[in-house]
Amino acid sequence: MREHDVIIIGGGLAGCRAALEIKRINPSLDVALVAKTHPIRSHSVAAQGGIAATLKNVDLEDSWKAHAFDTVKGSDYLADQDGVEILAKEAPDVIIDLEHMGVLFSRLPDGRIAQRAFGGHSYKRTCYAADKTGHAILHELVSNLRRYGVQIYEEWYVMQLIREDGEAKGVVMYQIFNGDMEVVRAKAVMFATGGYGRVFNTTSNDFASTGDGLAMSAVAGIPLEDMEFVQFHPTGLYPVGVLISEAVRGEGAYLRNSEGDRFMKNYAPNQMELAPRDITSRAITLEIRAGRGINLDGSAGGPFVYLDLRHMGKEKIMSRVPFCWEEAHRLVGVDAIEQPMPVRPTVHYSMGGIPVNTDGQVRASADSLVEGLFAAGESACVSVHGANRLGSNSLLECVVYGKRTGATIASYVENRKMPEFDEQSYLNGCQQRVRNLLDKSEGIRINQLRQEFQDCMTEHCGVFRSEKIMKEGLEKIEQLKKKYDLIYLDDKDNCWNTELIEALELKNLMIVGEIILASALNRKESRGAHSREDYPNRDDANFLKHTLAYYSAAGIDINWMSVVINQFEPKERKY
Numbered sequence: 001m002r003e004h005d006v007i008i009i010g011g012g013l014a015g016c017r018a019a020l021e022i023k024r025i026n027p028s029l030d031v032a033l034v035a036k037t038h039p040i041r042s043h044s045v046a047a048q049g050g051i052a053a054t055l056k057n058v059d060l061e062d063s064w065k066a067h068a069f070d071t072v073k074g075s076d077y078l079a080d081q082d083g084v085e086i087l088a089k090e091a092p093d094v095i096i097d098l099e100h101m102g103v104l105f106s107r108l109p110d111g112r113i114a115q116r117a118f119g120g121h122s123y124k125r126t127c128y129a130a131d132k133t134g135h136a137i138l139h140e141l142v143s144n145l146r147r148y149g150v151q152i153y154e155e156w157y158v159m160q161l162i163r164e165d166g167e168a169k170g171v172v173m174y175q176i177f178n179g180d181m182e183v184v185r186a187k188a189v190m191f192a193t194g195g196y197g198r199v200f201n202t203t204s205n206d207f208a209s210t211g212d213g214l215a216m217s218a219v220a221g222i223p224l225e226d227m228e229f230v231q232f233h234p235t236g237l238y239p240v241g242v243l244i245s246e247a248v249r250g251e252g253a254y255l256r257n258s259e260g261d262r263f264m265k266n267y268a269p270n271q272m273e274l275a276p277r278d279i280t281s282r283a284i285t286l287e288i289r290a291g292r293g294i295n296l297d298g299s300a301g302g303p304f305v306y307l308d309l310r311h312m313g314k315e316k317i318m319s320r321v322p323f324c325w326e327e328a329h330r331l332v333g334v335d336a337i338e339q340p341m342p343v344r345p346t347v348h349y350s351m352g353g354i355p356v357n358t359d360g361q362v363r364a365s366a367d368s369l370v371e372g373l374f375a376a377g378e379s380a381c382v383s384v385h386g387a388n389r390l391g392s393n394s395l396l397e398c399v400v401y402g403k404r405t406g407a408t409i410a411s412y413v414e415n416r417k418m419p420e421f422d423e424q425s426y427l428n429g430c431q432q433r434v435r436n437l438l439d440k441s442e443g444i445r446i447n448q449l450r451q452e453f454q455d456c457m458t459e460h461c462g463v464f465r466s467e468k469i470m471k472e473g474l475e476k477i478e479q480l481k482k483k484y485d486l487i488y489l490d491d492k493d494n495c496w497n498t499e500l501i502e503a504l505e506l507k508n509l510m511i512v513g514e515i516i517l518a519s520a521l522n523r524k525e526s527r528g529a530h531s532r533e534d535y536p537n538r539d540d541a542n543f544l545k546h547t548l549a550y551y552s553a554a555g556i557d558i559n560w561m562s563v564v565i566n567q568f569e570p571k572e573r574k575y
């Protein structure tokens, strides 16, 4: 059996930053990082707009406390305020550290790191590298991993978390290139597997964002926290759903309805286009519902609104948000210098995830931890985003909490023995799962079932939700789960069998989707991104608490966990 002191699953910002920290603290530790993509193809590479930190290069009055307050208010008071304090306080140092590693941030004329406005932030505090910030950071981190001697398993798919007697002991992984399967044991296992945008039919996320780490944790008996909070980004390019960064509005673009009106004045008169994402996405959805959306021929009553950059002028568009211009041009043939872009909300980010404490150690329940298991980044829930994340706080979370989790792991493994278990039984179980999929030669095609499932989630758990619609959704999922046993693959090969990987991912998507729906059904209030038509108000008396959802084949049990409120008392949220 293979073994490493530490195995990290995920080569995005969170996984890479953790690996680096472990090696910086103790170069003698044997650290491995696994990714089903090449690490530099992790979704982090697609992050556009930037990373928040109160460097005060542009707005001198900014402070960590203002950043923390904006984050807590943005979260609709569901974020844990101890976690947010750490996030905001440690932000400037992690940015400077990234710069010292070689990350090429955009500059002010005097050479300091530039900072732009972002939704829900009350000062200009978002650092960026044009609109390719994730690319700039991830490339630098990955090359540093090689320098520090982290072993990288690229294009290996992790199928199972091994957890015995409550402890995490290792993983089972499958090499996509040749079909080899290996069990790996480790003193510490860390999930940094990113989000689950592919649960829905329209998303800004890459194809690999299938919630694998969440599903593997859930199947191993670990609760998932606050999964009802799914972020819809207001400006997905219509019809493809890819992201047009918030940086475009940060740089001054307008949202307009079919009447040419900047309708945000009716929803967030002070912040306008830079209101937080939950509010802006609801506003767009309501405009479309009221018949003020736009059709491709420009007539009213259609499925999108306009994002209008024209007044910004060519020079600003091409220097600050060139990639967004290119996306619209390449994908829908719109030249944003001359024409407005068609946009509507698209599934973007997972506020919930694997529950962790502020050191990155995974929780087994509200008051106990899982030995040997850690998580950070989008797959984890600290929770610093509560019910709604502010733009540019996610890359920051990956770096701050990736680093902290790495530091925790470096000292944790010093006192831990290499775990023992029966390798063969896990290998047999996973091999059997693969054989079951390969052996069938007729039934249902994967993409047919996946489409049905994604349509079901989009229809029954979208921007607006209600009990009736969600209950119907859960019933449909029960039917779809039965269909999973009928799927068959055309590709029977061991070499690069991506169809097999898609089948394994689909199972994870369905587990995650069911947990999202069950959690959303249980939260009978509207808070942040969770908007119930049958319970339109926030209900602090009954629901100012985190959801912990436990998955089992028999169904989902919901428990609750209290929110850490130590600085900012909950207030009504107005922008």
Ligand SMILES: Cc1cc2nc3c(=O)[nH]c(=O)nc-3n(C[C@H](O)[C@H](O)[C@H](O)COP(=O)(O)OP(=O)(O)OC[C@H]3O[C@@H](n4cnc5c(N)ncnc54)[C@H](O)[C@@H]3O)c2cc1C
Pocket (backbone or CB within 6 Å): 009, 010, 011, 012, 013, 014, 015, 034, 035, 036, 037, 038, 039, 041, 042, 043, 044, 045, 046, 047, 048, 049, 050, 051, 133, 134, 156, 157, 158, 159, 192, 193, 194, 195, 204, 205, 206, 208, 209, 212, 213, 243, 348, 349, 376, 377, 378, 379, 391, 392, 393, 394, 395, 396, 398
């Ligand atoms: C288009 C877009 C733009 C964004 N822009 C911004 C922005 O400007 N600012 C901001 O703060 N946030 C932004 N975000 C959000 C932010 O980019 C992500 O939340 C963050 O990058 C997630 O990083 P991560 O390290 O948690 O995971 P990811 O970068 O998603 O990486 C996940 C890793 O896990 C691996 N993996 C997953 N499952 C398995 C498995 N079963 N086996 C092996 N490996 C596995 C993948 O291969 C990958 O390496 C954006 C997101 C999108 C989609």
